Amino acid sequence: MTIFLQYLADHHVLFTFLLVGVGMFLGEIKVKGVSLGAAAVLFLAIAISAWGVAEGVATKSTPGHGGIIIGADVGVIGLALFAFAIGNSSGKNFFAALKRATGPIIAMVAVLSFAAATAYFVGRFVFEMNPALIAGTFAGGITNTPALAAAGEASGNEAMATVGYAVAYLFGVLGMILAAGLALRAGKNDTDAPAKITHMNVRVEREDLPTVKTITEHMGGKIEISRMRQGETGKIWIPAEDDVIRKDDLLTIVGGLDVVNEAVKYLGHESSHSLRSDRRMLDFRRIIVSNHSLAGRSVAELDEMLEEKWGAKISRVRRGDTDFLAIPNMQVELGDRIRVVGPTYKLKEISKWFGDSTRGLSDINPVALGLGLALGYFIGEIEIPLPGGAHFAIGYAAGILIVALLMGYFGRVGRLVTALPFSTNQVIAEIGLLMFLARAGTNAGPQIGQAFSGGDWWKILILGMIITTTVGFGLHLVQRGIFKMGGTQLAGFIGGTQTQPAVLGFANARTGADPRVAVGYALAYPGAMIIKILLAYIVGSL
Numbered sequence: 001m002t003i004f005l006q007y008l009a010d011h012h013v014l015f016t017f018l019l020v021g022v023g024m025f026l027g028e029i030k031v032k033g034v035s036l037g038a039a040a041v042l043f044l045a046i047a048i049s050a051w052g053v054a055e056g057v058a059t060k061s062t063p064g065h066g067g068i069i070i071g072a073d074v075g076v077i078g079l080a081l082f083a084f085a086i087g088n089s090s091g092k093n094f095f096a097a098l099k100r101a102t103g104p105i106i107a108m109v110a111v112l113s114f115a116a117a118t119a120y121f122v123g124r125f126v127f128e129m130n131p132a133l134i135a136g137t138f139a140g141g142i143t144n145t146p147a148l149a150a151a152g153e154a155s156g157n158e159a160m161a162t163v164g165y166a167v168a169y170l171f172g173v174l175g176m177i178l179a180a181g182l183a184l185r186a187g188k189n190d191t192d193a194p195a196k197i198t199h200m201n202v203r204v205e206r207e208d209l210p211t212v213k214t215i216t217e218h219m220g221g222k223i224e225i226s227r228m229r230q231g232e233t234g235k236i237w238i239p240a241e242d243d244v245i246r247k248d249d250l251l252t253i254v255g256g257l258d259v260v261n262e263a264v265k266y267l268g269h270e271s272s273h274s275l276r277s278d279r280r281m282l283d284f285r286r287i288i289v290s291n292h293s294l295a296g297r298s299v300a301e302l303d304e305m306l307e308e309k310w311g312a313k314i315s316r317v318r319r320g321d322t323d324f325l326a327i328p329n330m331q332v333e334l335g336d337r338i339r340v341v342g343p344t345y346k347l348k349e350i351s352k353w354f355g356d357s358t359r360g361l362s363d364i365n366p367v368a369l370g371l372g373l374a375l376g377y378f379i380g381e382i383e384i385p386l387p388g389g390a391h392f393a394i395g396y397a398a399g400i401l402i403v404a405l406l407m408g409y410f411g412r413v414g415r416l417v418t419a420l421p422f423s424t425n426q427v428i429a430e431i432g433l434l435m436f437l438a439r440a441g442t443n444a445g446p447q448i449g450q451a452f453s454g455g456d457w458w459k460i461l462i463l464g465m466i467i468t469t470t471v472g473f474g475l476h477l478v479q480r481g482i483f484k485m486g487g488t489q490l491a492g493f494i495g496g497t498q499t500q501p502a503v504l505g506f507a508n509a510r511t512g513a514d515p516r517v518a519v520g521y522a523l524a525y526p527g528a529m530i531i532k533i534l535l536a537y538i539v540g541s542l
Helices: 002-010 012-027 039-054 072-100 102-126 131-141 145-155 158-189 212-218 257-267 299-310 344-354 366-380 396-410 422-452 457-481 487-497 501-511 515-541
Strands: 197-204 223-229 250-256 268-270 282-288 313-319 322-325 337-343
Touching (some): 012 422, 039 158, 039 422, 039 501, 072 366, 072 396, 072 422, 072 515, 102 457, 102 487, 131 145, 131 515, 145 158, 158 422, 158 487, 197 322, 212 223, 212 257, 223 257, 250 257, 250 322, 257 268, 299 313, 299 344, 422 501, 487 501, 501 515
Antiparallel strands (some): 197 250, 197 268, 282 337, 313 337
């Protein structure tokens, strides 16, 4: 086996591919309905690298250090791609949630600060550990490599900090996966799931002559009136905002099931007559947005163009596996599948205008991807001065995430489309995550072996468990108990607070990449990254 291990040590690219393939095969195995998912790649990498140490195998690029270690650039590229894709796909939702989530973010900072204080006092006065070891254990318990760098710099003892990090890291991942699993179990009763979009036909009974705009505003903008017919045999058309609704008019209402039912009661009663079945003059079609000049525009902008050109409008937007009501301020992205209602004989022309190419589902938009990665990396490496002449940087991952969030939020800058298709972001995120986990696992393997050969490993392990448990329990207590955060979003929030892609991968696998998971992760990640670096620096300098 030594020959085989040495071969892996000498062929990093092959080893990376092997870890991804075999690791994900193992990660898909379920035990009582639970699987590790992408985290299995991390643990497999740790095991093989530690095995290499036992067999005396070393990578040529790291002479004097045992174990099979994948090059650092693999991890850098992987984490950079992952951070960009997560931020880009969550930009709009992140900033919308940020307006109503100031409290949860402040509470997250408080939980992490309490965990750091607990780590210092237990480590210093109960286990009599070195501050460098405590700070490294804190970084491992919260699985944050930039925090480890800060701990080593502040304490002046990087080796000691690394030992603490390596021993605490494993439970830091497993413990938070467990915490995310508990959140997802509670998430079965979530009330914040996106409403299933449906349609109903309603016969109007009101006699006060409201306009279409009056009705939609009364329903909080949560419905669309996609078709209208006056009387039994009148023509069917797409109503404008100022069209007057009269008694006995027939309308097609689109929206979430609950609000559509409410609108039907408000207007009259459900009708058995279907306006959609009469397609002689008016029809609908699902169209893929692949025209770059239209991506990043709002539904209101596109509706204005459609009305002017063809008398058509958008009624729904399908992104990934989720249907959304086409509300005016919703931003349309490349790869979205929109439902357009318009004149039957004009739909082919409308499809051509939007592009309607499957390329829109997978276009990586290399200009936006490359520029976003470069700018984010540059921002993440900027050194910020601290009192006493010290300094820290938020790290390339946080820098890239911040830039990607802004690019996803704005959607386009001039003629440059800055938002990648949803499906493309999903693929890039998964590839990046697996590359990062392969590198992180092989890097931690030799260090874990060294740590367990020492006499204080059990102290580090217990302290790391205390740190991870404190953060996990504290997030559950505060976010569920005080802010009533849904369990599905909390699972992503836990992964973001832990700045741990493996936790996010686990939550995505369990939920089928529910968008609320990504929102929770992106909401917590930037602030968590910065505060954990600062806390590790403070603990290491005490």
